[in-house]
Amino acid sequence: MPETAGHAESDAPDESDGPELPLPPPPAERRADVPVLTEANIPPARHGRLTRRSTARTVAKVVGATVAVVAVSATAVGAYAVGNLVREVQPGVVFESEEILADVPDIGAMEGGLNFLLVGSDKRPADGSFGDPEIDSAELNDVTMLLHISQDHSHVEVVSFPRDMLVDVPECPDPEDASSTLPAGYGVKLNQVLSWGGLNCVARTIEELTGIAIPVGGIVQFKGVAALSEAVGGVEVCLVDPVDDPRSGLKLDAGTHSISGYTALAFLRTRHAVGDGSDLGRIASQQAFLASLARTLQSSGTLGDPVKLYGIAKAVLQNMTLSTSLQDPTRLITIARTLQDVDLDKIAFIQYPTAYTWDSSAVEPTASADVVNRALQQDEPVVFDPDATSDASYGTVRPDEATEPPQAPASDPASTPVPTVPATIPAEEQLPPDVTGLTAAEERCATANPG
Numbered sequence: 001m002p003e004t005a006g007h008a009e010s011d012a013p014d015e016s017d018g019p020e021l022p023l024p025p026p027p028a029e030r031r032a033d034v035p036v037l038t039e040a041n042i043p044p045a046r047h048g049r050l051t052r053r054s055t056a057r058t059v060a061k062v063v064g065a066t067v068a069v070v071a072v073s074a075t076a077v078g079a080y081a082v083g084n085l086v087r088e089v090q091p092g093v094v095f096e097s098e099e100i101l102a103d104v105p106d107i108g109a110m111e112g113g114l115n116f117l118l119v120g121s122d123k124r125p126a127d128g129s130f131g132d133p134e135i136d137s138a139e140l141n142d143v144t145m146l147l148h149i150s151q152d153h154s155h156v157e158v159v160s161f162p163r164d165m166l167v168d169v170p171e172c173p174d175p176e177d178a179s180s181t182l183p184a185g186y187g188v189k190l191n192q193v194l195s196w197g198g199l200n201c202v203a204r205t206i207e208e209l210t211g212i213a214i215p216v217g218g219i220v221q222f223k224g225v226a227a228l229s230e231a232v233g234g235v236e237v238c239l240v241d242p243v244d245d246p247r248s249g250l251k252l253d254a255g256t257h258s259i260s261g262y263t264a265l266a267f268l269r270t271r272h273a274v275g276d277g278s279d280l281g282r283i284a285s286q287q288a289f290l291a292s293l294a295r296t297l298q299s300s301g302t303l304g305d306p307v308k309l310y311g312i313a314k315a316v317l318q319n320m321t322l323s324t325s326l327q328d329p330t331r332l333i334t335i336a337r338t339l340q341d342v343d344l345d346k347i348a349f350i351q352y353p354t355a356y357t358w359d360s361s362a363v364e365p366t367a368s369a370d371v372v373n374r375a376l377q378q379d380e381p382v383v384f385d386p387d388a389t390s391d392a393s394y395g396t397v398r399p400d401e402a403t404e405p406p407q408a409p410a411s412d413p414a415s416t417p418v419p420t421v422p423a424t425i426p427a428e429e430q431l432p433p434d435v436t437g438l439t440a441a442e443e444r445c446a447t448a449n450p451g
Contacts, residue, residue: 092324093199096173097207098215101325112379114335116147117203117217121194139195141202142279143286146210148376153338155346155381158290159372160283161206163191165354166364170208172201189362199323209365210373218322227315229264232302235293237267238399241448245273254448264289267446276394277449280351280363284395285446287349287438294347294440303340347440348382353432368432375429385433389444392436396444 104110120143140163148157166187174180175198182197193202203214229235238256245251250266250273252259259267268286275281302308350372354363375382389395431437438444 092322092327093217093219095200095203095215095217095323095325097203097213098323098325100213101215110151112212112377113151114149114216115212115214115376116149116335117199117206117214118145118147119143119194119199119202119217119219121219140191141194142191144190144202144206146206146214146376148212148379149335149338150379150381153342155348156339156342157348157350157376157382158287159210159350159352159376160287161190161209161352162283162354162363163189163279164362165190165352166357166362167193167205167209169193169196169201169205172197172204175200199321210376212373212376216323216326218320218326220320223319225265225268226261227319228312229260229293231308231312231315232260232293232296233300234258234260235264235289235296237289237292238443238445239448240397240445243270243273243446243448245270247272273449274446275396275449278394280354281394281447281449283351284389284392284436284444287351288396288444288446290349291347291438291440291442291444295344298340298344344441345439346381348384348437349439350382350431350435350437353435355434366434368434371429371432372435375431380429382429382431384431384435384437384439388431388433389436389438395436396438396446399443399445401445 100110119141121139121141142163144161144163146157146159146161148159150156167190169185169188171184172182174182182201185196188196190205193205197204199217199219203217207214236256236258239252239254242253243250245266248266248270249262250270252263252267268289270285271277271279271282274285297303300308302312352372353366353368355366356363372382374380
């Protein structure tokens with residue numbers, strides 16, 4: 001199988017991408033000796049010590065338990081039941097766009113709906129439970145998700161952005177020196193932005209990419225995944241084939257499993273063992289987990305049970321750093337009450353559409369990204385092409401297809417045609433065939449990687 005952008009990560013067991021790399025300068029100032037961000041620049045084994053951009057607020061990589069549909073609602077009840085807990089956990093992160101919330105009494109009054117950024121960093125916990133925090137981790141935002149709650153509360157979109165996607169980074173305030181501004185960068189891998197400018201800079205980058213304002217967000221910890229999955233009583237997932245991944249620690253037989261704790265964390269972290277072994281394949285299995293988690297929460301009545309929500313809230317608040325505007329208990333409660341009544345088939349998990357670069361070292365947005373951006377900007381619900389995921393060379397399959405062998409990766413990703421953007425936009429946005437994902441009402445099984 002050829003090397004692709006999804007495989008641009010190191011083969012080191014810790015699943016991260018190497019030590020922090022500096023952002024390239026703007027084109028006008030670009031020097032010939034600035035290193036190209038490719039796999040060749042990244043050490044294949046352990047990570048070096050970070051020397052800058054480390055913040056006490058950026059903690060640990062989370063994948064699925066950071067599901068925006070759940071994390072925000074869980075946080076809300078915790079804020080209501082134990083208001084002081086919010087202030088005791090960690091200081092808030094200031095978002096530049098949070099000023100738009102100043103005169104908004106309720107998120108239903110927000111024109112265009114509410115946008116929430118959820119980030120997972122590969123920074124290891126200080127107790128050393130996932131390796132030496134000074135050696136085994138960088139400050140990379142390996143998980144970047146955007147939750148959009150519509151203004152009329154009828155639909156929700158959760159967009160996953162590939163970690164190796166090339167983006168332009170705007171000027172950002174220096175998180176270590178409020179009086180300084182960090183320069184813009186161009187053609188930078190998305191997962192480097194957190195180490196460069198902190199959570200607010202990630203939010204600004206996604207704002208520039210999508211054309212929407214993001215006033216709230218947060219970062220979650222490794223242990224928060226395990227704690228949250230245990231608090232909800234486990235999440236059901238299915239596997240087409242057995243998986244034994246020493247890198248993430250996931251070891252499960254084929255079939256359906258109810259997973260929680262560190263098994264859930266391993267499932268959400270595993271990359272080499274699922275799909276085509278890429279980050280794109282990992283996103284697909286994460287989305288299957290999140291959809292199952294959303295179904296679990298609604299079917300078990302958790303979102304309406306104050307006792308259960310308190311347990312979830314406690315797990316989230318102890319392992320999550322929120323933007324300052326989310327530390328308002330009233331706002332958190334409002335968000336929770338909104339999410340608990342959204343129909344499962346109106347909760348869409350979208351993988352931001354990308355194509356491989358010429359050398360397959362990264363991915364970049366396709367023309368279809370404009371359709372996703374427009375749906376977010378215009379607060380429109382989306383409809384997936386029914387064949388989008390089944391035609392992908394990575395990812396998941398429907399349960400009734402689980403007995404069939406998973407599709408092999410495409411031999412030449414660069415030759416895959418990129419669909420054109422539809423000329424007309426219906427009231428309900430029909431997504432092009434290269435935009436993959438699923439709704440919370442759909443079940444998907446993760447496909448194993450035989451390699």
